[in-house]
Amino acid sequence: MNTKQLKQRIAFSIFGTMSFIVVAILVIILGFIVIRGMSAISWEFLTEMPKDGMTKGGIFPAIVGTGCLVLGSMVFAFPIGVLSGIYINEYLTESWLKKFLRMMTNNLAGVPSIVFGLFGMALFVNYLSFGDSIIAGSMTLGLLALPVVIRLTEEALKTVDDNLRLGSYALGATKIQTIQKVVIPIAFPNIMTGLILSIGRVSGETAPILFTVAAYFLPRLPHSLSDQVMALPYHLYVLATSGTNMEESRPMAYGTALVLVSIVLIINVSASLLRRRIQKKVKMN
Amino acid sequence: MGKGRRIFEKVVTGVLFSSSTITSLTVILIVVFLFKEGISLFNSTPTEKNYVIAVSKVNTVPVITSNQLADIFNQDITNWKQLGGRNDSIIRLTVNDLASIFTEEELGPNLEFLPVKVNEYVKATPGVILYLSKSQLPSNFEGRVIPVKKITVKDFIGGKHWYPTTEPIPQFGIWPMIVGTLMVTLGAILFALPFGMATAIIMSEVADIRLRNILKPVVELLAGIPSVVYGFFGLVVLVPLIQQLFKLDVGETVLAGSIVLGIMALPTIVTVAEDSLRTTPRALKEASLALGASQWQTLVRVVIPYSKSGISTAIILGIGRAIGETMAVLMVTGNSSNIPTSFLQPTRTIPATIAAELGETPYGGLHFSALFALAIILFMFTIIINLTVEVIKNRNRRF
C-alpha cells in the first residue's frame, strides 16, 4: 500500500468512527430515555391528573394541552404558510420581491425561539390583552412554524414538473385553475409531509410558550381558548428543575420525556415514511 | 372568461399576496415590539421610579452613575474622594436605617417628624448618601438630590454585573452573559464541526446506499428531539458525569452547555454541509479520479474547495442554532452571572437569562425592559448571522 492509500484509509477510518459516534449519541440518548421512562409509563400515567406535588398521578392535562397548542398553531400557520408558499413559488419570477420574501422568511426562521416567546408575550398577551392563553400560545407557535411550512410548501411545489403547468395552460386553463387542478393535487402529499414535520417541530417547543400560555400546575382540562394549559415540554422542564420534590418526581420526568420523545419521533418517522412512499410512486410513474 | 371569474382571480391573488407578507410583517413587528419594550431601559435612571438619591449640600459630586452607586452600596467605594468629591467617608443610609438611628418617639407615631429628622441628619453628616422615596423627601429639603446618570448602551453591554433585582440600585450589565453565550457557542461549534463534517463527508463521499439509509434518519432524528429533552438528558447524565470526571463542586458548566448545544447543532451542520458537498459536479470529481487521485485527494483538493461557501454556511447556521438555543442551556449551565474564565465554570447565556427571569418580572419595570433589551442583542446576533449567510450565498462561488 502506498502512502496515498494509507492516508485515505486513515482519514476515512477516523471519519467513519466519528460518524459512528454520532449514531451512538442518538442511541444513547434515546435508549436512556426509553429504559428509564418505560417503568413510569402506565395507563394511569397517560390519563390522570398530576397529584401530590407532581410526584404521583399522570400527565393527562399536559398531553391535552400540547394537543391544543399543536392544533391551534396549525390552524393558524398551515393555511397562511401554504398560501404564501404558493404565492412565492407560482406567482413570483426571480424578482427583488421574491428575493425579499425569501430573505424575510429565512430571517424569521433564524429568530431564536425565546425571542418568539418574548414577542408573543408583548404582542398577544399584553398588547392585544389575550392574557396567558391557548390563543396567545398557539399564535406564537404558529408564527414560529410559519417559515417551516412555507419552505416545505415551496419545495413540494418545485417538484411539480413545469411541463404539466404548460400543458394545462395550453388547454386554456387559467393560472388559478392550473394551481388548483394540476399543481396542488400533485404536490399535496409533499405538502402534507411538511404539515407533519411542522407539527413535530411545534410540539417540542418550550421557550415560546413559557410566557404565553404554559401553566406550572393546572390539574384540569382547558375550557376555552383563553384558558392556560400545561404542556408536555414545559412540564418536563418543571419536573426536571423546579418540582417540589425533585427526587420523587424524577420517574415522572423520565415518563414525560419518553412520551414527548415518542410523539415527536412518531411524527418525524411517519413524515419520512410518507415521503419515501411518494418518492417511490414518482419513480414508478 | 367572465367578469365574475376575473374578480375571483383578483381576490385569490390578493389573498395569496397578503399571506406571503405575514412573515415580513412578523419580522418587522418583532423589531418594533422588542424595541418598544426594551428601549425604555436607556431612558431611565436605574433607581425605582418614585425614589431619589440625596446627599449633603456640601457634597460636590455633580452626578452619579449606577455602577458607582452599586459600588458605594457594596462598600467598594467608601470615600467621596474616590468620585472626585470632598474627603468625606461615605455613610450609606436608607429610610429603614433612619428608623434604627432615631427612636420611635423622635419620629412621631405616624412618622410625621421624619422629614425634620432627615433634614437634621443630612445637615449634620457631610458624607451621607440617602435613598428614599419622593414622598419621604422633606418639602424644605436641606440636602441635595443628586441626579443619577441614565443607563447607557455602553453600561448595558460593557457592564460586568447583572443584579437586576438588587435594592436599592439594580445593575444591568450583560457582559457576563455575552461572554457566556459566546463561550458556550464556541465550545459547541468546536464539538459539532469535526463530528458534523466527518458525518457529512462519510454520507456524501464514502457511504453506500445502505449506510446512508442509516445515517440520514439518525441525523433527522437528532434534529427532531426537543431541546428540553436534550436539556433533561444533559442534566441527569452529562452534568453528574462532568462533575465526577473533573472533580468539580457543580457539574453545571460551560462544558456541559457546549456538549449539549454541540449535539443540537450537529444536524444543521451535517445537513447543510452534505448538501453542499453534493453540489460538486460529478465531472470535476471524475476528472480528478481519472488523473489518478485517490478519493481522499479528490475530496481535499476538489470537493471541499468547491463547496467551501456551503461549508461556511453550515458553520454559520450551526452557530445560529447554538446561540439562540434556550431550554437546554438553561438546564445545564448553572445560571451563574459571573464571567466564566474556563470551560469548567458555570455560566449563563442570553436566552437562558431571559427564560429564567422573565416569568418573575413585573410588567413594565426596569428589569422587564432590560430582558427585552437582552432580546434585542440576541436578535441582532441572529440577523447578523442570517445576513452573512445571504452574502455567502450570493457571492460568486467560482474561483
Add this chain to the structure above:
Amino acid sequence: MTQAEAKNVNVWYDSFQALKDISMTFEPNTVTALIGPSGCGKSTFLRLFNRMNDLIPLFRVEGLVTVNGQNVYSKDIRLDEMRKKVGMVFQKPNPFPKSIFENVAYGLRVNGISNRKEIEETVERSLKQAALWDEVKDSLKKSAMELSGGQQQRLCIARALAVQPKLILMDEPASALDPISTNRIEELIFELKKDYTIIIVTHNLQQAGRISDATAFFYLGELVEFNLTKKIFLNPDNERTQNYITGRFG
C-alpha cells in the same frame, strides 16, 4: 502489442443490461471512434477502461477488460495507478476552479511529485502538446474558468497528458464547442496519435470519419460492427450500420 482490449464484456445497471458481450481490441497509436445513437452503451463502454463506472450504484461488470495487458477489474489492481495510465477528456470542459498552471499540475501533485522544476517542465510540455502554450504562457496564474470553452477543453487535454498516460479516452470532447474550436481539437487529436492510443466517443459522424482509423458502431448495448473507418463509412457489412451512417435513424 495490443494497447487495450475488451473480451466478452457484459455490463448491468441493476437489472438493465447496458452492454452485451462486447469484444474489441485497440492497437497502439490509433484513433478508434465509438459511434451509435444515444443510450447505445458507447459511453459506458469507454468508461470501463478507467473504471469510471464504479461510481455508479448498482453497476456490475462481467468479462475481461485490459489496458497494457493488465486486467483492469482484477482485485489486486491499484486503482489510482491504473487510472493514471489512462487519460480521460470529458464531454463538457471541466477544468478545476484553480489556476491554469494548477490544473495541469494537479495530476502530478496527487501522484506525489513535488519537485517544482519537474512540475514546471511537465506543465509546459503538456500545454505545448495540447497546442495551448502560446495562448496562455503569460497568464498561467489566471483562473482556468476565464478561458474560452475551446481553450478549456485543450487545457483538460493538457491536464490528461501531464501524467503521461498511454491510452486516452475522449467522451464526445467537442460536442460542447463551436466549429472553430472543434476543428482545433480534431487537429490536436491527429497530432496526439503519434504518441498515444485514443478511443473517442462521438455523435458527429463526419468527425469520426475525419479523425479515426477504426470505427465501432454500437446499438442497444451491442457491438454491431467494428472495422476500419473507411470500410465502415463506405461499405459497411451490416445493414443497421448502413442505415445509421446514411442517417436513416439515430
